[in-house]
Amino acid sequence: MSLNSIINIANSGLMTAQAQIRVSSDNVANVNTPGYVRKVADQVSMNTGGVGSGVEIGRVRLATDRFLQAASLQADADAARQGVRYELYDRIQSLFGDPGGDSGFFSRIDGLFSAFAASAEDAGSTPLRSDALQRAQSLFDESARIAGQIQSVREDADSRIKTAVEQGNMLLSQIEALNVEIARATINGGDATGTLGAQTQLIDQLSSLMDINVAQRPQGGVSIRTGTGVMLAGAGHATLEYTRAGSVNGETAFADVFVTEPGGQKRSLTDNLISGEIKGLLELRDVEAPAAAERLGELMARVADELNRAHNQNSSVPAPTTLAGRNMGQGFEAAVAGFQGTTTIAVTNAAGAIQTRAEVVFSGGTMTVNGVAADPATFLATLNAQLGGQATASFTDGRLSITATGSNGVAIADDPADPARKNDKGFSHWFGLNDMIASGRPATYDTGLTPASPHGFGAGETITFRLGAEGGGRMRDIGFAVPAGGSMADLVTALNNPATGLGRYGTFSLDAQGALSFAGSGSPPATLSVLDDTTVQAQSGVSMTELFGLGGGVRASRADDFSIRTDIRSNPGRLALAQLNLGAAPGSSALSSGDGRGARLLADAATTTVSFDGTSSSAGASMSLSRYASDLSGDIGARASAAKTRADAAGALSQEARARQSAYEGVNLDEELVLLTTYQQAFNASARLIQAASEMYDTLLGMT
Template identity: 45%
Template sequence: MTLGVALKTATTGLQAAQASLRAVSDNIANVNTPGYVRKAVKQEQQVVDGSGAGVKITGVNRITDQFLQVASLSASSDTKRWSAVSQFLDNAQSLFGDPSANGFFFNRLDKVFAAFSTAANDPSSTLLRSQALSSVEDFLGEAARINGQIVSLVDTVDTQISAGVERANGLLEEISKLNLEIKRATLVGADASGSENIQSQLLDELSGLMNIRVAGRGDGGVDVRTVEGVLIAGDGAAKLTYNSSDTTPGYITAQPTGSSNQQPIQLMSGQLRGLLDLRDEELPKIYDQLGEFTSRAVDQLNAAHNAASAYPPPASLTGRATGLDLPTAIAGFTGTSTIAVVNPQGLLQRKVAIDFTAGTISVNGGAGATFTPASFLTDLNTALGASGSASFSGGALTLNATGGAGLALDEGTSNKTGRGFSHFFGLNDLVKTNGLTNYATGLQPTSNHGFTSGGQLTLRLSTPDGRPEREVPITIPAGPLMSDLLNTLNNNSTGVGLYGSFGLDSNGVLTFTGSAPSNAELSIVTDNTQRGAGGPSVSQLFGLGTQARSARAGQFQVSAALLSNPTKIAMGKLETTVAVGAVAIRPGDGRGALGISASGGVPILFQAAGSLGQVTMTVSRYASEFGGAVGRAAASAETRKASSEAVATEANNRRQAVEGVNLDEELVNLTTYQQAFSASARMIQAAGDMFDVLLGIV
């Protein structure tokens, strides 16, 4: 070996040792720096003419493990997802109160039943009547408050999604910019570990927002893709956009660099996935089920109140808007019902018995006169004669008594969709509503749908995670029957037939069921349809979409007429067997109040809502099931959060064991490189001495 080669070997060794010492020094200095990844100098042997000529520094490498990084990013995504879901479901659960406390929401309905039971013991007590009404107001007020706050949580989640997408866009831009810096440093053999560490931290934050796939680039830096392979960061950053409306699920699109197309992307984990689940699934489940529970509880209170009579009897009974025309509303009724005109002292003046099964109306026990749904209003007015009148306007039936008399009704055996005649029309409702809250319309395939031909609604079919599959414009057909409307909705080419189907059950409830394997979900984009003049739209009448259901639990209030005069509460029962001139209702009768107090124990049909399918049970039992469902959802999210955190902790610990700085190891390296530096320095000194000797000889 010549002295020149020896000197060069020693010099490169000295330089390599210096570089390694700097790397070790940086490692030790950053032992507690979050996100710092230890680094090491990469060296290669230099060969000149087949002989060794020292070492060459080819770069500074971060000590990483790709598998552990992927596992850590994935675990972080899952943790952030379930952390978001757990937080908001816990907030939603807390709105219902402490189950062990007196103010627990579901206990308030029991207080309603108890208050009417107490009032039944002294029907003439105005105080007890007022207390009973106050308990109903309290229950309805709490339902409205909880519903409003859950809807507000949805708005909060929506805002957080928008903020999360904006942050993700910022991270993608920073990651792409760092790719350029890392590439430049790599090309000139400079230390790019600082930029790579910063980029790694950005990737960790991004993975907390959304699940990503990260792949290294040959020239340094990373490519970031979505789960379906859309490049969102590399040589440039894609633009993510959050798409949402009040009536449709939210989803996120990506517009790659240089492209004008926005492609919906699939999110399987991350905070954004959790927030989207909350917005479009978890929180709507709660307010939908709250709406079903509240509406059915109100339905039972109203059923009992409509089956009872007040003393003194009211001169007028005004029903609620059914959304139907009268012939359609009357069609399908079975059984019998009685309308009585009673004087202020409770004496029967006129009795009109309606037999829906036979299609007859009789007066004061006389022979029945035939009626049809189309002639019902005229025939009823004929039967009432000079004692009263009936009218129908805006989908609502109204009965009036004349000459200072009042009205009392008996539901008898009348029935349509599980409701009696007076109850179906809401003639004597205890609780009023300012919208359609019961979607059992009673319509059958042979019924007239009643919607104006040519009206349009646009349906959106989406994947279960909210990504749109297709928007379907529907035009109300000229065919007048519900079967015509169903055929239009389910058409394979112009309807939803390729994705699922609409069905109409025996109670006239219209529902959509997605077909496998896509299991599409339905939402309403626009709805300009109208049933009759000024009537409800398709989505309003049948309760389709989130907009129709989100406010349901907040649409109830105690009848203003009863609040202003509690003596109008139907505390008694009409005696239908007495003759004209005999006492038909009595002031001390509390049977009506007892019926209200017992209404929570009557098994009824609940439509599928939230996490519960269609079930038949009592209101009180449903309250327990609903409360348990909310608690289970929150507990399940908390369990998943804890499990994902445990996995993330283990993944991060293993990753840190590889990437983190070990002081003992670094001290060994420090000693090693110091010795290597000293050895190279001595070799240079020896080569220098030999050069001096040679020069002295010359």
């Protein structure tokens, strides 16, 4: 071996040792830099003609492990998903207050019925009446506040989705730009470790927004896909797109998050996410928060309905001049059909004495008024004739009203032995003639309509449905036009048509109480919501969505629409706490101001068994109002606790995955000290070899 070869070999060792020392020095300098991945210089031997000719640095790379990196990215995405779900659901739980405290929402329900129980002991007490009314209004005001705050949480989630989408676009753009730099450095044999480190940190940030899979490209850099395979970066970068809703309420239909892949294909990102912050925000906004609002709406609708049930069995003293019913969402003939039993409509004077009465008997599809036969089409005319001009009944815009003449009043009482009933509601309750709690639209959806009943909507009017997946993602939007046939049977058949309706995704059915429901097909079944509804029922002016409570949105929004009837709120004396005595002697009072039996009925409404409709998060059940409120309280608490447990577990898993990755990829000072010592010794050995070769040159030159 020539002296020149020896010197070249020693020089390569010298240069390689210097490069190794420089790499180790960089590692030591960044020992406390968050997210820093240590560098590794791969040392390889050089050969010339099959003979060793020294060493060199093949490449400087980051000490990454793709399996540990993949585990960390997945754990980070799940931690972000579960963390944001817990953060926002905990806000929803806090809205209801302490379930065991005196000021919490659920304690107000108990306080309301206790106040009515107190009124039963002294029915004539104005302060007790006022207290009961104040508690009732406070309960409904609080439910409206909570419902509004739940929508605020959804709005916050929606805003954060928009921010996350913008951040995702920025990260994808930067990652792709670094891909270009890394590929250029790789081709030119340069050191791309600094750029790789910066790209790794960007990828970590992206993984908190969505679940991603990262693969190394042969030319350098990375390609990134979602967990379901949507291309995000690698050959250009994808563009995310989201348009925020202008305002958020229970019936808001949100737009999808879209992604346009580098190749130009646009698709829904909402359906292609498994975890990450965006996924968690979507689940909270579209599933968990609406479910809480829907159950709150169901509770408050039943509280209002049971209070109205009791109030409609009573009368104020003196009786009100006018009994004005609620909007039935149907024509009078359909509304009055289907009753069984007996009710009495009485006109009383200022002293409470009955001036005239009309006994209405419903039996087997027939009806009589004071023994005079009638049918749904002639009922109002027959009733007015039997009232003898003392009062007049009319039906306008979906509402039945009965108005007494002069200073007289109107009171209604069902027969104790054979009360008039339709869908388990008395005559006055069914029409809402003496409701205590008012609502601007239908709050319960047992319409009483039969397959033969006219639905009342105009042919060609449209409604747009959205079929959703279990996690809230959109499956498909379907437009539906009201058919030419005017019966409920025609409407249900058209809705179930696979070609022009929703028959491919589920089944609509009309039950014995006239409730129209949708059961999604598939596993898990599709969910139904309404995007747009232009239908208007001719008799009442309500839409199909409002009449039947189609989708969870309209059901959830009920909680913010209840209030004490205006005249009762302004005058507690209008509160109906007495019961009409149909057996009172002629000329004597049939109403007593000291009668507190009606207040007892209002107090007992808390323990009456009620049929609750199923919601998106709970099955239908029969239980008392107090029991349902307790179940709702427990359910919200349990869901918040479960969300916290999931968030803690996901966070711990993320920390463990990061710790293992850091143990492999991070800087170990002891290890780097050993390497520095080794490379210094290698440097010294190479230097001594050069010195020895130089001395040999000098000796050989001195011999000539």
